[in-house]
Amino acid sequence: MMRRVLVDHARHRDRVKRGAGAPRVSLDEADALVPPRDVDLIDLHDALERLGQLDAEQARIVELRFFGGLTIEETAEVLGSSPATVKRDWASARAWLYRELHGAPP
């Protein structure tokens, strides 16, 4: 759900940004709290759909961790799994998604 909201928000933002006269916000928002990582939310969403085809549980972990802001332990609790498993699955999911979004590093 959280992810849906976020992605819809990003899509909306993208749309208004391309149109004329969209209000633009100052850069001193939460952006500034943490330097924004270069994540295109819509591409990530699409990649996550593909990951879900390979392993639904892993996609869920990414959703909870990245979109929900849950820790490894909290994610394990939500999924009824162990933190060690979540940590392992998270690592490979991250690597896979990175490769999907940025291509294989040289």
Add this chain to the structure above:
Amino acid sequence: MTPERWRQIREVFDAACALPADERGAFLTGLCDGDNELRREVESLLAASAADPEFLETPAVLSGLDLPEEPSPRERIGPYRVVGELGHGGMGTVYAGVHEQGGFTRRVALKVIRRGMDSDLILHRFLTERQILASLEHPLIARLYDAGTTEDGLPYFVMEQIDGRSLVADCDARCLPVAARIELFRQVCAAVQYAHQRLIVHRDLKPSNILVTADGVPKLLDFGLATVLDPEIAAADVTIAGARLMTPDYASPEQVRGDRVTTATDVYSLGAVLHELLTGRPPRAGEPERPSAAVLTAPEEVSRARGTTAHRLQRQLAGDLDNIVLKALRQEPERRYGSAEQLAEDLHRHLAGLPVSARPDTLWYRTRKLAQRHRAGLAAAAAVILAVALLTVFYTVRLARERDHARREAETARQVSVFLASLFELSDPERAKGAKLTARDLLDRGARSIDHDLAGQPAVAAAMLDLIGNVYRDLNLYPQAKPLLERSLALRTRTLGAESAETAESRRDLGTLLHSMGDDKSARALLEQALRTQERVLGPSHPEVAKTATTLANVLKATGDYSRARALFERAIAIQQAAPGGATLDATKTLSNYGLLLQRLGDPQGAKALFERALALQEKLLGPQSPTVASTLNNLASTERQLDDLSDAIRLEERALVICEAAYGRDHRVYAAMLGELGNMMNARGDRAHALELLRSSVEAYEKALGPDHPDTANAVRNLAILYAEGGDHATALGLFLRVLSIRERARGPEDPFVAQSLEDVAQERLHLDPAAPVEPLLRRALAICRGKLPPAIWTPAACSSFWAAFSASTTRRPRASPCSRRAPRSSAAPCRREAPTSGTPNPGCAPAPAHDEVS
């Protein structure tokens, strides 16, 4: 890839991850057993995993997505009731708030700054800058009133609430053509220029910070906020290091780099806003394309919203407007327009068909402009080639002269801007200390460096001296202002002669200052001469003539030459009413000051009408909560009081007080004066308890604002003493009168008329306490001072005779006689009465409070 294959890859990947990096190669060779594709997959995942250790590790909610913030319902912010949310973005959330006090409701916008900034520092800085922010009074700039901290510790700002649409949206909705957009934009430039002259840079100009009201008037939001929310404050908290108050699409290159911003930064942002006004979108970062090229790729709505076609729009923009926009958007600050004013001037020249500065001045370009401007003339002359040639020569010569003059002026203006901008540069030691510059620092620094930095440029130096001197005067820093204005006058007299328009300006500004300082004799001479020069050089109906006439009229009023003062006010009003472009702030000042004169002349009806006219204009130009509005309300209240409408007077005064509290805070002399005024009104209404409370607060406010030994504080103490005396508490009153006497003797010397007044006060109270008290020496001393010092205009015969009656009464030990009748009705012309805080009279006993003082 299938799920099965993925599971296989993951197992190998997981196992490899658990190993040290240098063992992984051997491990994979052993495990993959010839499955090269599996090995490649795992290796590429391992590389991906190491490529960015932070990838996805920061949850989206923190990583820079501008999510709608969870609405935390706020019901109150400080003393304000929240009635709605106006917007969200930028630095936090903006709420609509109301403040109910004294039977009327004040609407404000409340900007709550998001978490992460240091509230104490922000508040501290706001208080430091408050004087300067309060002086930022411009019809097109939304006011920043106050700052505070919410219950949960977030800083908030109280601002003028503006109902309007964002600049671009408004122009599009009204389908404004290019010329109308430029006219609107030029007004914005003028407001920016005004703030720059007070050394306040906006730093975040963008269409959404420029609202257009239903009347089509642009209003700039958030001016002054950057001064308070300096990024260096934010840097105090490491989590927000690097946060800058800016919006990427409109931010200048130096801002993006994090270099120091100057007035040129705002010029860039103005260029970006203009780009969007013309083409429908902000400029591309880096090397912006020509607006005329940008519109060709724009959607059709863009040209339609400008009432034209894409092709026509392209032609309108090509040439001058391309050059103007690109000049404002230059990467190097020093290659942009030197000021917002110059940008506006070039746009004006474009609209008028004159050559613009943003264009190489080729012969071809000049000729083409000439032909455009005189199309009819040239067409007619075309029949006679000789005529064409002559005309061309004529116009070219005249044009060259025009241009030379314009260039000289433009050069001075440019140099002033360069100098202003240079003031923002920190020297190395300052940078090392992490110094933050307040606007006041910048002013002081400017004043100090004029001699050194502008030694070879007398025109620029004189303009700067005049500019900074006037800002000091606006801030009531008279001793700082005086040497600057004197030097400006001397420099201009030496380089331009005694009779130039510039010299007259300096003379007028110095005269205005001297009048504020009480030296009306010198002020009058300077102003008379300035007026003569301006009438001759600028013409008799120039706005500058009206401005000087008003100031001179104030001086004449102060020196008792009422009929001439009246004539000058009438003349200034006539000029200002006829001025194209409608009423200006200067016009409202003339109306107010004329009203004060009529009030003095015993015509409260006439005064009331003038104050009401001024009030309506000021509310329109400055918004209902400006300190200028408060001052006019205060004037209006005093006329209502003269007209015996006490409840109206109290209502108006309460409104004025609330505005002043917001604009200046509680420890400001204007606020203190208004408290005293309201106290006197309450007393007149018979509400003694309330009056006592207000007058006590007034004394406290004066003590905080000016110190316990200031003559104005003494006046406030005296008002309080009178209240006690009237209530029969003569012991308390005597104590207070003695305090007033000692302050006055120290501050003004033993021979001052004020001291006479205090001697008389003390004598009277002592007689009340003990009819046999030996007061004769006190009264003899007072009488000696009055005889020697008081000019007849101040010490009226009535006052003198009542004083004398008191004196003889004291010698015959009759305590009831009341000298210099403190309790005489307020409307009489006798001077030494308790109207002290607001009368604005030249009467030394009754120092005028600034709130009610004439406006210069």
